[in-house]
Amino acid sequence: MTLTPNDPRLLTPGPLTTSHKTKKAMLHDWGSRDQNFIAMNARMCDRLLAIANASDTHVCVPLQGSGTFVVEAALCTLIPHDGKALILINGAYGHRMGKILDYTGRAYVIHETSEDQPPSIDALDQALTEDPDISHVLAVHCETTSGILNPVEEVVRTVKTHDRVMIVDAMSAFGAIELDSTQVPFDAVMASSNKCLEGVPGMGFALIRESVLAECEGNAHSLCLDLYDQWQVMRSTTQWRFTPPTHVIAAFDAAIDQFEAEGxxxxxxxxxxxxxxxxxxxxxxxxxxxxxxxxxxxxxxxxxxxxxxxxxxxxxxxxxxxxxxxxxxxxxxxxxxxxxxxxxxxxxxxxxxxxxxxxxxxxxxxxxxxxxxxxx
Ligand SMILES: Cc1ncc(COP(=O)(O)O)c(C=O)c1O
CATH class of the missing domain: 3.90.1150.10 (Aspartate Aminotransferase, domain 1)
Structure with missing residues (x-):
């Protein structure tokens, strides 16, 4: 591996050890309105969509900040004020989505299992059958609290049988555990630059089904976290709404090159x-x-x-x-x-x-x- 000499090796869930090549990509300054930078953004979004085989159906909306920022942004953009979520919880990141919904004033119920147990698909099926008000289901792909792999494929298929919106926090799995939107038809998936794609921290992104996001104008309570607005502005101007994390994006671009070269x-x-x-x-x-x-x-x-x-x-x-x-x-x-x-x-x-x-x-x-x- 091309590691920076004398740097500690991070055996952590992120921020994590990045290659020397990725760090070196940050040794330049970019104008945020510059054509090279704009091209880099477009390339980044296209490649993130391709990882989930979602280029034809979903859009990529990047956002400044850590992973939690894009999780909060996705939840408050996608769930309308009169919506109701069901959260599958078996660790801290499922609980955090509940806390976000408390802050944003959205109704929710939970299906909680212990940290070493996946959710019950039967219980999920039953909850959706019994409660037609549940409009959105939220799940964590790999619950980093324990490292458990949740059965996202079965969860998504069950939710889609009931025709509800499916949102997956795939922060610590995206890029390392397959999630193909044509096989597992999620509506939104959130992840960040500094996990399995091995970029540096500072940016999250959501891959959202375009037909779902198109209905979300006015849902968000926060301008900064409004992914509908971010999508609309980026689509019409090709630029970020507010100062983009230029160096993080450059490092991410280099990290995605290495990800592709690795297969x-x-x-x-x-x-x-x-x-x-x-x-x-x-x-x-x-x-x-x-x-x-x-x-x-x-x-x-x-x-x-x-x-x-x-x-x-x-x-x-x-x-x-x-x-x-x-x-x-x-x-x-x-x-x-x-x-x-x-x-x-x-x-x-x-x-x-x-x-x-x-x-x-x-x-x-x-x-x-x-x-x-x-x-x-
Ligand atoms: C599954 C999951 N969701 C959300 C987050 C939150 O990300 P951040 O700490 O970057 O805000 C993490 C962080 O490890 C995570 O593993």
Whole structure:
């Protein structure tokens, strides 16, 4: 991998390790009204739509800010004031969509399962049958809280059988886990520059079915977050409404070049799956236990249960691993104390093997005999 020397390797869910090429793409300044920059934007949107095989049916609407900005923008643009959402929740990002709807004053109900359980398709089907007022269903593709892969294909098909609008937060999955709009007919999908497409943070985007977005004028409560307005203005002027994150877009353009050279979603999925396999195997050899079984684990981020060994102190472990060049991620689970290690970013099998060697040495230095958690 073309990494910047001496930079820490981020084993996190993003921002994540980016290639030297991607960082180097930011060494220029662009005028936001300049033709080269405008062409770069058009290319970016076209390529993002192509990743989801959605060029004929959907439009790409980019937005400044982190992933949550585009999630909030999509929800408040797409759900009218008299709409009602059903949110499938099994982690923090499902809950966050509920919080957004609280702020924006939209009605919603939830179907919640624990952080290590996917939603029930039967329960979804029943909720939609029993409540005709539900107009929109919101789901998270990979719930990064645990790393669980939610059954988005079945969810989308069920929602479409009931003819409701389907919105997917695919923040941590887009580009690494296939989502083909011709097979899985979602109405909107949101993601950001700094996850599996390996750009730098600062921009999100939504791919929205054009016929759905065309009906959304006046829904948004916020000018900045109005994706209908952003779409209309970009369509007529080819320019962003407000100062665009020029350097982020340039880096994203370079990152998408590398994504395509790697073989697109298939190539990225292959590398991340290999990272994930090596990580779990290596950690299990040290006694650690992943939260999820293999069939629920997305190759994005792995949650490990906290070891029971009294010599293990997470903060000390984290600090020592970081001193040796690898940044881990704290846990966010309510069901069990845990920590997380990401498999995504510009890292390959050699990096994961090297991280495992550091982890093994540090556990030895700390006097931790075994990474096994307390028996449940
Ligand atoms: C599934 C999911 N949704 C939303 C977000 C929020 O993105 P951000 O932290 O960039 O606002 C994240 C961040 O990791 C995520 O994983």
């Amino acid at each position: 697109g979603v298939a190539g990225r999925h292959k590398r991340y799956s290999e990272n994930c396999r090596i990580l779990i195997k290596g950690m299990c050899a040290l006694g650690f236990a992943p939260l999820l079984s293999d069939n629920l684990q997305a190759p994005i981020i792995v949650t490990f249960k906290m070891p029971a060994d009294p010599a293990f102190d997470f903060q000390e472990f984290y600090d020592r691993v970081k001193e040796n060049g690898y940044v881990l991620y704290p846990g966010k689970l309510t069901v069990a104390p845990s920590f997380r290690i990401g498999c995504i970013g510009h890292l390959d099998a050699d990096d994961i093997h090297a991280a495992l060697a550091v982890i093994k040495r540090i556990l030895g230095d700390m006097g931790v005999k075994n990474g096994a958690p307390t028996a449940a």
